[in-house]
Amino acid sequence: MKNLLSMKDLTIDEISAILDRAAMLKRYGIRALPQKYMVSNLFFEPSTRTKMSFEVAERKLGLETIPFEANSSSAVKGETLYDTLRTLEEIGLDAVVIRHPEEGYYEDLVGKMNMAIINGGDGSGQHPTQSLLDLFTIKETLGGFKGLNVLIAGDISHSRVAKSNADALVKLGANVKFLCPPEWAGDFPSVSDWDEVIYTSDVVMLLRVQHERHDGKMRFTKEEYHEKYGLTVEREREMKPGSIIMHPAPVNRDVEIAGSLVECSRSMIYKQVENGVYIRAAILETILQKEELAWERSSRVHMF
Amino acid sequence: MKNLLSMKDLTIDEISAILDRAAMLKRYGIRALPQKYMVSNLFFEPSTRTKMSFEVAERKLGLETIPFEANSSSAVKGETLYDTLRTLEEIGLDAVVIRHPEEGYYEDLVGKMNMAIINGGDGSGQHPTQSLLDLFTIKETLGGFKGLNVLIAGDISHSRVAKSNADALVKLGANVKFLCPPEWAGDFPSVSDWDEVIYTSDVVMLLRVQHERHDGKMRFTKEEYHEKYGLTVEREREMKPGSIIMHPAPVNRDVEIAGSLVECSRSMIYKQVENGVYIRAAILETILQKEELAWERSSRVHMF
Amino acid sequence: MKNLLSMKDLTIDEISAILDRAAMLKRYGIRALPQKYMVSNLFFEPSTRTKMSFEVAERKLGLETIPFEANSSSAVKGETLYDTLRTLEEIGLDAVVIRHPEEGYYEDLVGKMNMAIINGGDGSGQHPTQSLLDLFTIKETLGGFKGLNVLIAGDISHSRVAKSNADALVKLGANVKFLCPPEWAGDFPSVSDWDEVIYTSDVVMLLRVQHERHDGKMRFTKEEYHEKYGLTVEREREMKPGSIIMHPAPVNRDVEIAGSLVECSRSMIYKQVENGVYIRAAILETILQKEELAWERSSRVHMF
Structure with missing residues (x-):
């Protein structure tokens, strides 16, 4: 899994793997990843719980969260979303969480960058x-x-x-x-x-x-x-x-x-609010660590 | 001390204990707490010095500070303050600092949650x-x-x-x-x-x-x-x-x-600005570590 | 170098030293400074790339970045920029990055405080x-x-x-x-x-x-x-x-x-975006560590 954009993209096995990993994290606690990663939460629409849930998950995983303020960003100077994201990629971010009012905003971005994208809600689309x-x-x-x-x-x-x-x-x-x-x-x-x-x-x-x-x-x-x-x-x-x-x-x-x-x-x-932190930590882990991820090997141990 | 809401709630002994602890921190430096805690500064009114003073104290104590933006929070979607705070509690915060335009905003909250509340100013009320x-x-x-x-x-x-x-x-x-x-x-x-x-x-x-x-x-x-x-x-x-x-x-x-x-x-x-950081660190320590706090035992050693 | 305000203040040797240091950081990676420093990015005008570039550089150097929001700051209560900065100095900041709409805003400040100032853009002035x-x-x-x-x-x-x-x-x-x-x-x-x-x-x-x-x-x-x-x-x-x-x-x-x-x-x-992080890290290092800086001794090793 490189990005998480829509539930439609996930197979039943991928869903199961995330749910199992979140159950492990809930049982044994979320621990810092061995490597340092940089992420940012790009919320172009108001949010308390989704944004803060990601912020908590990120800190528990030992990630560095770079603050982003949509109101004072270059988007107000007319920069395209693609250019904003390419900039963040060059600055050194490994992943971004995006909430954006435009349904399917990510369709123009997929496959054009190495930085991972986690969809935090797109208009009336997916979450x-x-x-x-x-x-x-x-x-x-x-x-x-x-x-x-x-x-x-x-x-x-x-x-x-x-x-x-x-x-x-x-x-x-x-x-x-x-x-x-x-x-x-x-x-x-x-x-x-x-x-x-x-x-x-x-x-x-x-x-x-x-x-x-x-x-x-x-x-x-x-x-x-x-x-x-x-x-x-x-x-x-x-x-x-x-x-x-x-x-x-x-x-x-x-x-x-x-x-x-x-x-x-x-x-x-x-x-649901409490569980959100475990789910988001499981997703961030999965996406940041990709294939080398140890827990994927042990994902046959189902927790439920 | 579970919360800090109003000076009226504090006994002379509690005031002395906080002042003594702040004097210790000023003399010997603020050190990271042995445990990781998560806090957030919820400022529903503008502030530079109170908010940044807390932010500095929090970092010196090794706390994780989860950012909160009042303008883009669920409060603008009509959520009650109680529901916002219950959410933050479930997300995993140990304490919040709140500045709010409504005098006595905390009266509806006290006793309903485990997360600690530190009053950073309520309307024309207390500070x-x-x-x-x-x-x-x-x-x-x-x-x-x-x-x-x-x-x-x-x-x-x-x-x-x-x-x-x-x-x-x-x-x-x-x-x-x-x-x-x-x-x-x-x-x-x-x-x-x-x-x-x-x-x-x-x-x-x-x-x-x-x-x-x-x-x-x-x-x-x-x-x-x-x-x-x-x-x-x-x-x-x-x-x-x-x-x-x-x-x-x-x-x-x-x-x-x-x-x-x-x-x-x-x-x-x-x-006063300089001293504010020591006072806030002393309060955060006291509230986060509660009874198990070592320095309370030694609080008879008055620094002044 | 105590502050970085304008290119006019820099000698050719100072420019070379910064470019050389940035080249070292690009080749060998940016590492955390041995000491903890506190900084803040005071952006009184919108910015994505300059602000986030500093934020990334700061985290790679292991600095603590204290958030500052111009819209909800005391500046809106009519405080002078000098008083805001003196406050931040007393709160414990070692350096601030400032972007401000007023050309030459820093002229009233220089020489009046110990906290270092890095100019992140002044009106139609310098950057x-x-x-x-x-x-x-x-x-x-x-x-x-x-x-x-x-x-x-x-x-x-x-x-x-x-x-x-x-x-x-x-x-x-x-x-x-x-x-x-x-x-x-x-x-x-x-x-x-x-x-x-x-x-x-x-x-x-x-x-x-x-x-x-x-x-x-x-x-x-x-x-x-x-x-x-x-x-x-x-x-x-x-x-x-x-x-x-x-x-x-x-x-x-x-x-x-x-x-x-x-x-x-x-x-x-x-x-340019990628290089910006190395340049800003080199500047922060230089300013925070001043004379005691080890790499200045070795700055004769030119990388280009």
């Missing part, structure tokens, strides 16, 4: 590290994916999480359904009635209502959305035993999920 | 690390607090420094007076004539005129303020022998203090 | 680290400076690169010519016809058209500028054998240079 931490959390909690009923509820068409996860979960043998207002379904077949899905879902994965992408043009209030498409306190009571609630966060409390459910016993929301 | 470095500088220069006459002059009602310091100084046995335009006194009894206080004060502590909190509604020009309420060159000549000038900075030269006095022999302004 | 990396790249590629024909083309009057480089190149024995629209020549004698210079130049050094400094008042379109003053594909074909193309970047593709030439075999553009 593979989020997807892998979601898979990790499902596997850790429910033991596997085959035959699981996964419901993804919310703003499907704008969500890179929905797309990344659906791709991967289906590949891994889960049944994925979508619930959302019809106008937010995009190309996905969806339902809009919780009664069709709440009793049978093993995983209820909620998506954030992205107010900032709708320009105030939503046809319902927050209260109406919560009542019709959110996970209310009443609906949670109908969930099957052992089923779990997930959300990529940040959460809009009392919109997509009742505020009182955020830290309920079914909720994996903060466990 | 305990500034207060402790002021106390340190007074004790270092004048030997103690009992019976000292301390004058605090300036924008009392908007100043977290005034409130933090008044609380602590009175507790430690000093006499505190205030000088300011009547409309800036808030609940404090104040004088507005320098002649009543200039001859007897051991410490003249000036506060910054916070133009940004007055929206241009000040009833005097800078020159008028300086003439009536500032420390002019003439007034400094009337100060008693051995008395000192303090200011939390940044300074408005020729407003609250004559520019030529900023680095005069009485002025402790840059000594 | 000595860029100049030194340009000299390094010329010497590395062409072997020296004596008798070289160097053409500097573009926005001369606004360019700190043009001024820094012209000063140094003439001092080192090169012939420097300028090509630009007459209104951009400032005090420099210039030509505006490529035919006068393209056949004889050993170095064609292009400057960025600084749209942001012209407020949209340019009298030609990008296409017109490219046609008349840019390095077109046709003009590159007329360049003499072995001659090189340079540009401080960021590049406006198809304005000052045809996009297809940015990575052509004559182009040193990305080599």
Whole structure:
């Protein structure tokens, strides 16, 4: 694995290897790599959790993280993304994590540089590290994916999480359904009635209502959305035993999920955050150390 | 001490322990802690000196400082401060320093998380690390607090420094007076004539005129303020022998203090900056290492 | 060398010593200094490459880099640059790199503090680290400076690169010519016809058209500028054998240079970026370690 751009590029074996390595890191701790590497987190869109999760993983791996500020970068002087990245490569970076508002921004870059690229989210496209931490959390909690009923509820068409996860979960043998207002379904077949899905879902994965992408043009209030498409306190009571609630966060409390459910016993929301650090450390290790990586040899030892 | 939120929470013994520890660090140097800790400085308001002072103290202690940018954080996506902090806790941070425009922002957070919180200033509320470095500088220069006459002059009602310091100084046995335009006194009894206080004060502590909190509604020009309420060159000549000038900075030269006095022999302004690093290192040590802290056992050895 | 402010301050011997040291670092690698130093990069204007180049050099030297954000600094509270720097000195910094929009900002500061200052660009003034990396790249590629024909083309009057480089190149024995629209020549004698210079130049050094400094008042379109003053594909074909193309970047593709030439075999553009890290490491070493510097003793071993 040279870059991590989209869940579509990963085979089942590659996914398994990353999840296994993250489980090892969670059990035994993240340790500094033997070599010094330089990386940078290029976030052209706001982010707290993804960026800080990478920052923590990088420090635990002993990497040097070179700060980058999109607002004061040469991008504001009209430099192309390719030229910015070539510059960073010549300055000596080994890998960059990029979040960028343009879907598929990386298509112009792939194959043109040696520096590795990890996609931290591209517009309404993919968000593979989020997807892998979601898979990790499902596997850790429910033991596997085959035959699981996964419901993804919310703003499907704008969500890179929905797309990344659906791709991967289906590949891994889960049944994925979508619930959302019809106008937010995009190309996905969806339902809009919780009664069709709440009793049978093993995983209820909620998506954030992205107010900032709708320009105030939503046809319902927050209260109406919560009542019709959110996970209310009443609906949670109908969930099957052992089923779990997930959300990529940040959460809009009392919109997509009742505020009182955020830290309920079914909720994996903060466990997802915790697991994100292990997943990102596993990915950085894999990409920076490539073939010479010792753990790949031992990746037959599955942790779950 | 689990958190440091307000000077009101600290006993005289706790204050003494921190001042003593800072004196040790100033004499023998700040050394890296035996364990690795992760911290972050969450500044939701502009700051140079407080933030950079913490950054330097953190590096001297060997901590890993995870960068946080308020402008591009999830707070702009409507996440609550509680959810942001829970996220940072799950990501693996051991402590955060927070500056926030809302007075008492920490009241909703205390007791709900394991991660330690150090208050770096809350609106017009408290600023305990500034207060402790002021106390340190007074004790270092004048030997103690009992019976000292301390004058605090300036924008009392908007100043977290005034409130933090008044609380602590009175507790430690000093006499505190205030000088300011009547409309800036808030609940404090104040004088507005320098002649009543200039001859007897051991410490003249000036506060910054916070133009940004007055929206241009000040009833005097800078020159008028300086003439009536500032420390002019003439007034400094009337100060008693051995008395000192303090200011939390940044300074408005020729407003609250004559520019030529900023680095005069009485002025402790840059000594306060220097001492701030030792105080912050002492606080971080205390909070991160809690009870197991070796120096607490030896805290009977007072340095002053 | 205590500070690095302007190419005018450097003797030929000092320039040679820095170029030689950078060549050593490029050959043998940059290693951590034996002592810990604290530095900060104070960029009051946008920058990717200069700032990140310093950040990488600093980490390779094992320095601690204290983050500074101009937008949220005390400068916005009206603090003078002198007071900000005195504060950073008291906080414990050993050196600062400053980029500032005001030409000659450093004149008020020199001689007033112990902390070293490295000029990272002052308004339309000087940019000595860029100049030194340009000299390094010329010497590395062409072997020296004596008798070289160097053409500097573009926005001369606004360019700190043009001024820094012209000063140094003439001092080192090169012939420097300028090509630009007459209104951009400032005090420099210039030509505006490529035919006068393209056949004889050993170095064609292009400057960025600084749209942001012209407020949209340019009298030609990008296409017109490219046609008349840019390095077109046709003009590159007329360049003499072995001659090189340079540009401080960021590049406006198809304005000052045809996009297809940015990575052509004559182009040193990305080599300049790479060399910048070695030059900045050499400067930081020299300034932080001053006289006690071991390599100065061995600087007679010239690498070129």
